[in-house]
Amino acid sequence: MIESVPEYETGWFVGGYDLVEQPDGSRKRYYWAELPTAVVVTAVTDDHVLFVEQYRPTIRHEQLELPAGVVEAGESYTAAAERELEEETGFRADSLSVLEEVWVATGLLRHKRAYVFAEGLEPTEQNLDANEFLTPRAVPIEEAMSTVRSGAINDATLQGLSLADAKGLL
Template identity: 85%
Template sequence: MAEFPPDDGRRHESLPDPHPDWRVIESVPEYETGWFVGGYDLIEQPDGSRKRYYWAELATAVVVTAVTDDHVLFVEQYRPTIRHEQLELPAGVVEAEESFTAAARRELREETGFRADSLSLLEDVWVATGALRHKRAYVFAEGLEPVGQELDANEFLTPRAIPIEEAIQTVRSRPTNEATLQGLTLADEEGLL
């Protein structure tokens, strides 16, 4: 049986105690890949019936909206899971004991080759709560200085800078992911773009 929560060096969010009307009979991790843990909770529902609620737990992640010289920094990369190249905001897993902004600083540096002077947390949210135990944070970065990329061995991506006024329309006109669109939207709503 997989260790739960996994002690994999990555940050995993603690779950609160269950609501008293939704009693957890058992929580069973059934499958571990090294990237996620899948399992189920057997729940006694408010009407007394029991049901298994299946979940997959992924480590906490961070998405970075970084602005320099009136441009937003993106990375272009092929995503084998959907068999398509995408334009995305820099992002990655938060390490154990690492803050959202520290993770954003590290990921931005590794993926784009820029170091940020100023980082601020825009929002942190639970993602796809019908199936996932996964928290994602959105961080805004500015005051950027080029210092050189440091890609992980499994990263094959190319940094791209898009003018701020074209950023949202550009990602909406080509394949992207929800994290990129949400990161841009949050920054725009805060008046940062």
């Protein structure tokens, strides 16, 4: 890499490019967006998977998604998952474990995501951020995959369910 140039900063993401010398000696700009690290929570209780329904303005659709959010500075993946789960759904887990940590869309993004499995849920109180309008929804485990695939779906929800299923947790 010859240089890395951030061109746009919002507080939520940074966008820019890296000027790279390629194997043939030519130079090319590779554009990227850098997003904060996030967690996605697959939470199971009473043979149900806990989701949230929310409208996503970027795609102009409501989606059924796994609870998710940004990992704050100094916060572990499980602590972030515990916080986001309670804020978004009104449930607290007594057991959380990291399923996987991945880089997301590496052709464009600088963004890590961790998938966390949560169980032993107890009801507390939903505590949404001012810009969140979420409705919690429990779906029977055996219907979870077909339910989310029947509508608009996102990668994080599909991956979270698939990872939990592959590890025999669903």
